Amino acid sequence: MKTFNFFKHQKIKTNQPHNYPIIDLTVEQVRKAIRTFTDQLPKGVYRTILVKEDNEIDFNQLAHILGGLPSEKFYMSKETYDLFTENEKLIAYEVDVVQKAVDQYVKENKAFPVLPYDPLKRINYFELMQKNLCKTEPQTQFYLTDLDGMISHVKPDIKTTKK
Template sequence: MFWSKRKKKKKQYPFIDVTIQDVRNAVITFSDRLSKGVFTTILVNEDNSIDFEQLAHIIGGIPTKNFYMSKETFDIFEEEEKEIPATLDSVQRAVDGYVKQFKQPPIITFDPNFRVNYHVLMQEGFLDFRPDIPLYIHKDGMITHIKPSK
């Protein structure tokens, strides 16, 4: 007797225009539906672009433009800011390592915005480049590219 194997057809989704908020909402919905032990990082490709094949069923299609996401902070960016997620990932790992070793955040002394001190991270071997943008540390230890409001 012959067993026939049917190839599961991949559903074709249309290309659609979406906003960054649409993408954020889709990622949140996707994340909420994940099984225990599965992380949102499965959406992020090596170049930090978002794999929309996994989100298409939620947003109703494949976006006409690329979006990018940090694997560490889950911040989402559009094409013109696509270099920021990789920077966030590197600096967040560096900050985490520094805090684990020194039990304090690597912030610029007396900076009211808690700006990350790249010099100390590089000096201590946690970071091998100096980012072009300022990053800030939240109270929860997560970094952001958004300057805190007073």
């Protein structure tokens, strides 16, 4: 099997065995490797080429940057590019489903699916399900961020002010 090597613009065989060591990595080390990888991609090619269908990161494409393959699996949202560890892999899948649903909801309704009085800006799954944009209610609570309609699983800080 042959694929295109984005770094040398030469054909390489992907079924050739590589003797990369197994290494322990942090999310920050993976994030840095993905940035390096992304900086080397040709125009019009996105980092989502690193993400398998199950949201697992394909480290065979990053091993040359990292100097090895991770001892644990990592996952990435194709919609928000957030990174997740093995025990958070459900979040990677759910954020993609909910972000797509929120984007479609905004396109159809010119508003975000959040309750107007909610200071946390929690995504209203009932509304998304009523509009048939989500089939089931996600296990993870997502929040609308201040970044151009993007969602996050991180609960925002609500700063209270005394009057």
